[in-house]
Amino acid sequence: MTANTLVRESLLDAAAIVLPVRCAGCRRPDRSLCDDCDAALRPVARLDAIGDIPVWSALSYEGVARRVLLAYKDGGRVDVVRALARALRCAVAEAQRQTARAPGEADAGDAALLPVLIPSTRSAWRRRGYHPSRSVLARAHILVPPLWRALRLSRQTADQAGLTATQRSGNRRGSFVASRRLAGRTCLIVDDIVTSGATIAEAARAIRAVGGRVAGAAAIARTPLRGGGRVQQPHSGPWGDAACFPVSK
Template sequence: MTAHTLVRESLLDAAAILLPVRCAGCGRPDRTLCDECEEALRPAAHVQLVDGIRVWSALRYDGVARRVLLAYKDGGRTDAARALARALRCAIAAAQRDAEPGNGDAALLPVLIPSTRAAWRRRGYHPTRAVLARAHVLVPPLWGALRLSRQTADQAELTAGERAANRAGSFVASPRLSGRDCLIVDDIVTSGATIAEAARAIRAAGGRVSAAAAIARTPLRNPGQAQGALSGRTGNAACFPVSHRGDAHYGGPKGASDPP
């Protein structure tokens, strides 16, 4: 065990006494995430096509990842944001690398999927926004670039067709996106209806949709009939660790992407 690891473990043990927690992935006491669940959340970039858009994600929405995301979004476990930021950073970095031309100077503008008023009232914060702010990406997101033109129902219990109808025409994009190469950012990709609607709104405002990135993807039950057909997997090579100082690849100064 290195000195750095020893100090880190000692601080975690001290924090567990003062602020007792359980692992958000398995319920084991004394850690935000135990070592096993931390390992289960190791990101691996994966790409699929959704309505012609290359959508990058870093985790499968099942097992530990599903439990941690649910605990974070609906269980008040905001302490899990660090691990989720690492996953989102992986997906964004992979999308950026995939979109770069030979000279590597085309950075994509992150555009966040907005939250409904009902979800905001229930949680008190926008989960994906908080994770994206912590990911410290190179290009600061244009906060508020997408907004809801009408409130939509919770997508969780809807079929793919109902999700598309629920989202259709629900987003309006800022004219500030005109002429920009945009990267749509969401938490979980399921049917792709939200990504498709966001892309429609961005294009209507004159923007270009280069790709999308998400923390996790729902495993496809019938890939042959789904909106997005799997087109490839890059593996861990496209992922980079989150830099808590903001100085890793595709990183920027700490706070550069924090919401106002």
């Protein structure tokens, strides 16, 4: 994160505290995020798949989670970033735990996954003034630092919102280029919301094209799928603690 970005986001955080606000989840006055909505954002790890790519998410993109994410991304409500960082950390931690090798296997304790962030379009950056996923990831206190700008856009794409699954796939196809620094690295793609999976699939293609390995993807939220995905409670399993530090509420 650049110094200018850090200063801008610090000023936005301060403004949210000083100025009167309403809960981003239910519009209750005088609270950035009320206790009920904060509880509704309690992360629970869920595993789905996009083709051969496992995808871990922590929230279902509906109800309170949807309203808070929209307020954050399109309403400038950066005061909720801490709660969203808690959710992203949960998804990343579960991805790390499940992709580790079991004790006793050869080469147990592989290096932690390298977070690789989905890039933002120029139009989205101009509209918001910040990269939503990058800001959340920076606050999630992941032990392994991401390789910033490991993915970049080879062409500008349209906003995915409102597009059909087929249109989303065509919109993203061939739009990412990965850094050659990812060659030989085991990567975890990081995004805020997963819908059709077209963005994740394109990111995986670009990473593999330069010799990187894709262990999966982690997201704050996933749109509800018909009969898909199994919910998993995050925990420290027999493979040890996830590679993350705690995030305060």
